[in-house]
Amino acid sequence: MSLEEVKEEAKTMCEFVVCSKDEVYGIAPGRVEILGNHTDYNDAMS
Amino acid sequence: MSAAINRYTVVAGRKTSGIAASVYSDAYERQLQFNVEDIQRDSTAHWLDYIMAVTDQFKKTGKDISGFEAAIVSNVPVGAGLSSSAALEVAMAKFFCGIFELEIDDAEVASLCQRAENEFVGMSCGIMDQWLSVHGKKNSMLKLDCRTLDYDVLALDDKCCLVLADTKAEHTLVESTYNILQQNCFDAASFFANKKEGITHLRDISVSEFAELSKGLDEHLLSKATHIIYENERVLRATEFIKDRDLFSLGKLMYDSHESSINNFGNSGEELNIMVDAAKTIDGCYGARLTGGGFAGCTVNLVDAQKAESFASKLAEKYEKHTDIKPEMHICNLADGAYFEKK
Numbered sequence: 001m002s003l004e005e006v007k008e009e010a011k012t013m014c015e016f017v018v019c020s021k022d023e024v025y026g027i028a029p030g031r032v033e034i035l036g037n038h039t040d041y042n043d044a045m046s
Numbered sequence: 047m048s049a050a051i052n053r054y055t056v057v058a059g060r061k062t063s064g065i066a067a068s069v070y071s072d073a074y075e076r077q078l079q080f081n082v083e084d085i086q087r088d089s090t091a092h093w094l095d096y097i098m099a100v101t102d103q104f105k106k107t108g109k110d111i112s113g114f115e116a117a118i119v120s121n122v123p124v125g126a127g128l129s130s131s132a133a134l135e136v137a138m139a140k141f142f143c144g145i146f147e148l149e150i151d152d153a154e155v156a157s158l159c160q161r162a163e164n165e166f167v168g169m170s171c172g173i174m175d176q177w178l179s180v181h182g183k184k185n186s187m188l189k190l191d192c193r194t195l196d197y198d199v200l201a202l203d204d205k206c207c208l209v210l211a212d213t214k215a216e217h218t219l220v221e222s223t224y225n226i227l228q229q230n231c232f233d234a235a236s237f238f239a240n241k242k243e244g245i246t247h248l249r250d251i252s253v254s255e256f257a258e259l260s261k262g263l264d265e266h267l268l269s270k271a272t273h274i275i276y277e278n279e280r281v282l283r284a285t286e287f288i289k290d291r292d293l294f295s296l297g298k299l300m301y302d303s304h305e306s307s308i309n310n311f312g313n314s315g316e317e318l319n320i321m322v323d324a325a326k327t328i329d330g331c332y333g334a335r336l337t338g339g340g341f342a343g344c345t346v347n348l349v350d351a352q353k354a355e356s357f358a359s360k361l362a363e364k365y366e367k368h369t370d371i372k373p374e375m376h377i378c379n380l381a382d383g384a385y386f387e388k389k
Binding site for chain 2: 040
């Protein structure tokens with residue numbers, strides 16, 4: 001599912017389920033770490 | 047050393063008059079309401095906690111927000127160690143910035159969402175997940191100093207890519223054990239603080255002084271501290287390997303990190319280990335390790351870009367043969383961070 005498809009699905013849900021016209025999209029990605037496991041709360045490098 | 051990935055949470059909707067919030071979750075196929083001025087937790091819908099948490103933080107920090115209607119759709123796998131919670135919080139915060147016309151800088155968005163998860167959801171997470179979701183850069187890894195929030199953007203060699211392998215294993219230990227591991231780290235830091243002035247966190251201990259300073263430390267805490275202090279060092283070394291495009295050395299650090307999760311930190315799991323061991327035997331893999339909190343969820347694999355499809359297919363086959371669990375594979379692009387769009 002591409003970002004455009006996710007947005008299209010959100011638009012559809014907004015219009016047909018929430019009964020609202022969508023006016024704004026808030027968009028945020030997931031993330032992955034390749035190193036730096038559990039280091040953030042130790043104030044370290046992540 | 048992290049990256050935002052091209053898996054997204056999208057919040058679509060609008061501002062309404064009044065103080066009622068109406069939110070639909072596509073994943074849970076539920077529409078629920080709450081009062082923005084008097085937020086009451088709904089024990090039947092944990093997903094709504096994240097929405098309420100961000101709303102609560104916006105109110106607490108004096109942001110002028112009111113009622114809204116929204117639908118949430120996401121292709122970030124939940125419970126896979128890919129920070130679906132942070133993506134939801136950050137998407138919600140960006141949505142608020144858009145509908146209520148608020149100018150909040152990215153650092154504050156990340157910090158606000160972290161506090162939302164700490165204070166309302168009750169998960170004592172660090173800043174990294176929310177920060178990455180906000181600050182991600184296309185085709186790049188980001189090295190973040192979690193104390194100063196200084197960061198480096200490091201272009202990842204386009205000859206490689208990241209393949210995420212979702213073990214689909216049970217994920218029950220993460221939330222219950224996360225806070226215990228965190229407390230272990232804080233207890234170890236307290237031990238070191240009594241030995242040397244200026245130590246507040248495990249970050250303050252260098253690899254070179256670790257052996258001397260750790261004399262007398264409880265064995266259990268010693269293993270946790272070993273993981274964190276060497277993991278910090280691995281991030282620093284990885285910076286040079288990424289700059290030098292030395293993928294074999296970078297991959298070796300990933301294997302070392304996974305070994306440390308097994309032997310020192312105790313946050314790996316049987317399925318994660320099977321997935322990493324299988325990856326090692328497949329052509330084109332430079333390195334593999336668990337990602338996120340651990341115990342289950344995904345492994346991240348640094349793979350020759352030309353061989354990514356065949357790698358993913360072979361890894362899935364080997365894993366399923368060992369476990370009878372069908373994994374989910376994601377060949378990912380590294381993406382830009384969060385934003386909002388207005389129609």
